[in-house]
Amino acid sequence: MDAAVFSLEMKVRDYECDMQGIVNNAVYQNYLEWARHEYLLSRGLSFAELTGQGVIIVITRAELDYRLSLQAGDSFEVTVKASHPSRVRLVFEQEIRRQPTAELMLEARITATAVNQRKRPYFPDELKALL
Amino acid sequence: MDAAVFSLEMKVRDYECDMQGIVNNAVYQNYLEWARHEYLLSRGLSFAELTGQGVIIVITRAELDYRLSLQAGDSFEVTVKASHPSRVRLVFEQEIRRQPTAELMLEARITATAVNQRKRPYFPDELKALL
Amino acid sequence: MDAAVFSLEMKVRDYECDMQGIVNNAVYQNYLEWARHEYLLSRGLSFAELTGQGVIIVITRAELDYRLSLQAGDSFEVTVKASHPSRVRLVFEQEIRRQPTAELMLEARITATAVNQRKRPYFPDELKALL
Amino acid sequence: MDAAVFSLEMKVRDYECDMQGIVNNAVYQNYLEWARHEYLLSRGLSFAELTGQGVIIVITRAELDYRLSLQAGDSFEVTVKASHPSRVRLVFEQEIRRQPTAELMLEARITATAVNQRKRPYFPDELKALL
Numbered sequence: 001m002d003a004a005v006f007s008l009e010m011k012v013r014d015y016e017c018d019m020q021g022i023v024n025n026a027v028y029q030n031y032l033e034w035a036r037h038e039y040l041l042s043r044g045l046s047f048a049e050l051t052g053q054g055v056i057i058v059i060t061r062a063e064l065d066y067r068l069s070l071q072a073g074d075s076f077e078v079t080v081k082a083s084h085p086s087r088v089r090l091v092f093e094q095e096i097r098r099q100p101t102a103e104l105m106l107e108a109r110i111t112a113t114a115v116n117q118r119k120r121p122y123f124p125d126e127l128k129a130l131l
Numbered sequence: 132m133d134a135a136v137f138s139l140e141m142k143v144r145d146y147e148c149d150m151q152g153i154v155n156n157a158v159y160q161n162y163l164e165w166a167r168h169e170y171l172l173s174r175g176l177s178f179a180e181l182t183g184q185g186v187i188i189v190i191t192r193a194e195l196d197y198r199l200s201l202q203a204g205d206s207f208e209v210t211v212k213a214s215h216p217s218r219v220r221l222v223f224e225q226e227i228r229r230q231p232t233a234e235l236m237l238e239a240r241i242t243a244t245a246v247n248q249r250k251r252p253y254f255p256d257e258l259k260a261l262l
Numbered sequence: 263m264d265a266a267v268f269s270l271e272m273k274v275r276d277y278e279c280d281m282q283g284i285v286n287n288a289v290y291q292n293y294l295e296w297a298r299h300e301y302l303l304s305r306g307l308s309f310a311e312l313t314g315q316g317v318i319i320v321i322t323r324a325e326l327d328y329r330l331s332l333q334a335g336d337s338f339e340v341t342v343k344a345s346h347p348s349r350v351r352l353v354f355e356q357e358i359r360r361q362p363t364a365e366l367m368l369e370a371r372i373t374a375t376a377v378n379q380r381k382r383p384y385f386p387d388e389l390k391a392l393l
Numbered sequence: 394m395d396a397a398v399f400s401l402e403m404k405v406r407d408y409e410c411d412m413q414g415i416v417n418n419a420v421y422q423n424y425l426e427w428a429r430h431e432y433l434l435s436r437g438l439s440f441a442e443l444t445g446q447g448v449i450i451v452i453t454r455a456e457l458d459y460r461l462s463l464q465a466g467d468s469f470e471v472t473v474k475a476s477h478p479s480r481v482r483l484v485f486e487q488e489i490r491r492q493p494t495a496e497l498m499l500e501a502r503i504t505a506t507a508v509n510q511r512k513r514p515y516f517p518d519e520l521k522a523l524l
Contacts, residue, residue, distance in 0.1 A: 013161070013165045013168075014164070014165065014168050014178050014179060014280070014281065015161050015164055015165065015280060015286055015288065017179070017280060017281045018276070018277060018279060018280065018281070019276065019279045019280070019281065019283045019334065019441060019444055020444055020449060021179070021183075021281045024277055024426075025422055025426065025452050025455070026277065026419045026420070026422035026423050026426065027419070029418055029419035029422060030144070030146050030419045033145070033146055033417075033418065033419065034144045034145065034146065037144075037145050046203070046204065047145050047203070048145060048148070048152070048202075048203035048204060048412060051412055051413050052152075056413060058459065058462065059418050059459050060458070060459050061456075061457065061458050061459065062418070062455070062456070062457045062459070063454075063455070063456050063457075064454065064455045064456075065453070065454050066451065066452050066453050066454065066455070068512075069451065071179075072177070072178070072179035072281065073177065073179060119461075145411070145412065146411060146417055146419065148411060148412045149407070149408060149410060149411065149412070150310060150313055150407065150410045150411070150412065150414045150465065151313050151318060152412045155408055156291055156295065156321045156324065157288045157289070157291035157292045157295065157408065158288070160287055160288035160291060161288050164286075164287065164288065179281060182281055182282055187282060189328065189331065190287050190328050191327070191328050192325075192326065192327050192328065193287070193324070193325070193326045193328070194323075194324070194325050194326075195323065195324045195325075196322070196323050197320065197321050197322050197323065197324070199381075200320065203412065250330075275423070275427045275430075276426070276427065276430050276440050276441060277423050277426055277427065279441070283441070283445075292406070292408050295407070295408055296406045296407065296408065299406075299407050308465070308466065309407050309465070310407060310410070310414070310464070310465035310466060314414075333441075334439070334440070334441035335439065335441060
């Protein structure tokens with residue numbers, strides 16, 4: 001799989017900023033997650049429905065490189081590029097770029113897998129729509 | 132002041148849902164705050180800039196009536212209707228309605244004031260754009 | 263029911279503060295909720311287990327009076343006093359007081375009920391431990 | 394610098410859990426940040442005061458390896474081991490272990506620096522207490 005890049009426009013909300021006046025580090029993971037879930041929806045997969053059906057997708061590793069800080073009032077784009085480098089792993093390469101200038105704010109590489117009832121990694125049929 | 136109603140379209144993000152699978156109670160205050168700040172922006176006032184200039188607006192009372200629960204995937208509209216019932220108080224009447232059906236999910240009445248350096252309520256000139 | 267007052271000690275975490283350098287308004291609802299859930303635990307009731315068993319407790323109304331703002335570094339106490347004023351309603355009167363001075367920071371009155379599968383209010387047997 | 398390991402006891406709060414019934418991925422960054430700030434406090438450094446003095450510490454890279462998921466009711470320990478591998482960088486090696494069993498839930502390596510007014514990395518005198 002070498003998917004096209006999915007992209008989502010977002011805007012910083014004031015409550016996401018901390019006492020430094022910039023978006024708190026943890027909030028970027030919220031942005032990245034939401035973009036991944038919207039990407040899944042664009043492929044016909046709802047994270048909430050998958051969870052309801054017992055398909056539990058978990059993150060096993062997150063690497064985030066913070067380049068510049070988003071601030072109150074900023075608009076930005078979150079991209080998602082998915083790949084499937086091994087039998088049970090999905091990798092999402094993601095970027096956050098401030099708009100309209102496209103400055104790179106953050107790069108991330110998120111590794112996920114699904115786990116079955118015994119917490120063992122597997123690749124559920126439901127995710128084949130991503131391939 | 133009897134302002135027209137300001138309205139903002141939003142969408143539930145999965146990370147805003149809790150173990151009941153519905154939007155957590157506290158998150159509605161985030162939605163309401165963000166709609167108020169976007170309302171201020173529509174009047175030429177940035178909450179972040181006001182804060183930077185030392186104009187500190189605080190909430191003194193929040194009343195929230197929860198009617199129905201937003202869920203993953205829901206789109207909704209948050210409205211803001213501002214009034215200025217006393218010399219130092221602003222009141223924001225707000226509703227959250229699920230779209231496209233316009234079902235009422237939450238009603239709120241938020242009372243705010245500005246506080247000066249000695250933590251005393253006052254009505255700063257900067258907010259006169261709201262009147 | 264006129265329960266004794268339950269009390270929980272907490273401490274402000276820096277990420278709970280916003281660009282004003284004070285605890286964000288919505289975060290107080292997190293504090294209040296967590297104190298209620300710890301109160302339930304003190305009565306032998308786990309919110310997570312209740313949810314897992316299909317006992318869905320929802321907030322129907324929240325009234326919050328913000329007196330003073332908690333800041334980074336503050337320790338505080340959250341109290342819970344539960345009452346059962348009608349057949350299907352639970353009311354939690356709560357206070358947040360900064361420690362060690364016991365200054366009142368916030369007063370709240372939270373009304374809750376349980377809802378059955380058809381979203382109708384009822385009073386589940388499981389909650390009788392609160393009476 | 395090869396500091397001793399700092400350790401902080403915490404407990405999962407129900408609102409930190411998402412629709413999967415487990416702690417949301419982004420929340421672990423909150424836990425890690427709070428443990429780092431408590432570590433700074435243990436060395437006489439307040440993150441809030443540093444921010445107020447214009448000493449802006451930023452994360453430049455976060456690597457998180459998620460091993461097992463924390464759930465409602467879990468108690469856990471967050472550790473911090475700081476090192477200073479280059480002139481302007483601080484590295485925090487952190488672990489989250491469920492208690493009382495000490496099972497490893499998450500390992501992280503967080504790289505930070507301070508930035509001056511022109512957004513250039515530097516090592517402020519104030520942080521020398523960490524060395």
